[in-house]
Amino acid sequence: MSLLSEHIPVLQVAVPLLSAPLCSLLRGVRLPWLLALAVSWFAFAISILLLIQVMDSGDISYHMGNWAPPFGIEYRVDVINAFVLLIISGISAVALPYARLSVAHEVDPRRHGQFYTAYLLCLTGLLGVTITGDAFNIFVFLEISSLSAYVLIAAGARQDRRALTAAYNYLVLGTVGATFFVIGVGLLYMVTGTLNIADLAERIRPLADNRAVQAGFAFIIIGMGLKLAMFPMHTWLPNAYTYAPSTVTVFLASTATKVSVYVVLRFLFTVFGPAYGFVGLTFEYIFLPLAILAMFIGSTAAIYQTNLKRLFAYSSVAQLGYIVLGIALGNIAGLTATVLHLFNHALMKGALFMALGCVALRIGAVSINGVRGLGREMPWTFAAIAGAGLSLIGVPSTVGFISKWYLILGALENSWWPVALLIVASSLLAVIYVWKIIEAAYFGVAPEGRGPVAEAPLEMLAPLWLMVVANFYFGIDADLTTSVAGKVAATFLGSGS
């Protein structure tokens, strides 16, 4: 087994990559799903091994094709990306058991092979972006994940044709984002002559005043800002999440934007370093106001939505605001909150979109009027929405509380009282939109003409409840996640100065 353990960093990406074309050769409905499931679980196991290994014995470096860095491509795993890898593969491992019935219901049965191929490619891309230590390689994997994400979103067209325009819109904006990113990387390459991130970090420090480096910084931050749906570049997100098949929404909402946040963190802290003049300016004058606007405008927009998937999509915009706010605080507590919230938000939104997928399986469209009175007929599903909703609001004993606690600590550490108050105030907006759903489901009267609705099948409820329980488990016993996130934050802030 020592042969394999030496190669686990590359197996993390290469196995999903190889399984994607194999999947497209498979016929029928069951086989592609089984393959995707097996690969997801395998990837999850690998990412656990990686995290254990880096926690125990430090960074892992894997040389692709045995070409030594900085000339060859290096896969570099440290605590930070091992944690993000765990989030991605973990969500995928939980989402796939759930996927079978949901995808069978929502996606054309003749296209399941292609659907799961795109899914596996998306997984490959996201894992690749995270694990690689090469700036250009990030771009390549980013494109793999994005192009397959467009396909996955467009697969919702059988339910609602608007999925096509949503996917097209995302394609245009996503391509702009990726182009900006690669222009930025190109500028850095022009100045430093290297693409390896560790090498780049070393060579860029003496070049702080270089105009090309500054322009590269701006291009990278804006490009990735588009990808992570940082307000006001979030316009692609609500439609993409709304019209995508439920499983795709679960997977993308919990992973795709998180990976972009990771890339931003990587460039801000590892490559440029907190000491780089522009970084501080970006935090205070760009990230801080945009994050606060995102928190309020995202949440307010969510209150007015009638489609529940769109409601939670806008809520994601607000939650990404919290993530960006943590970066803007620029201290250990704030950064811990950001890293924690990558994980915590994946848990909340994973659970919520899974629950909406259960509702969609039974009644089709998930509008606020459609779910009236459903709380009595689908008790488990709506109890899950209530539980994950509490976490979204940030009630103590849920993961949402832990993230907000660290955010507020970070704000107080900077003596930014108003910011701390705004965090609390924006949580109240979350109360309103979560309550709207609870009220409709439990106190509303069923619309006329709707027959009895059965509870969602156990096969979908089990993964859903696993996520809900995780929301509470990691909310009560936060030692594991906070220690990893704290370690990440300390590494980031220590690396530059």
Place this chain on the structure above:
Amino acid sequence: MNHHLVLRVVSKLLIPFILLFALYVQFHGDYGPGGGFQAGVLFASAFILYALIYGVDNAREVLPPKALRFLVPVGLIIYALTGFASIVMGGNYLDYDVLAHDPQHGQHLGILVIEFGVGTTVAAVMVTIFYAYAGRTRDVDDEDW
């Protein structure tokens, strides 16, 4: 296109040479300019020329969409499996040194095999894209794709 005698004759003359040149670019890519991507595009262009002159229906009989659906993933599988082969033979992923008895031959063999994978996928994808657009004027049964 029956009346375009010159086009038909000239393209009939050219197509074998285009295919041959594509193979040259493919398999000489390790020593000269070229490689899998360029060769794949050249190879596909022969089929596209054929389809333009003799009609898409005839081209579909020569190179059926079902075969393309098979070839697109196969190229990628060849590439990825080469990587796994080098792990099995004791190197890092895609380390060609270990593929043959000495590193130089290993590198040679490795690049040849993965470029063949690239060429296969690129050629198949190019023709698939062409079919997809060329087929837009009439209704195409989804099964055929």
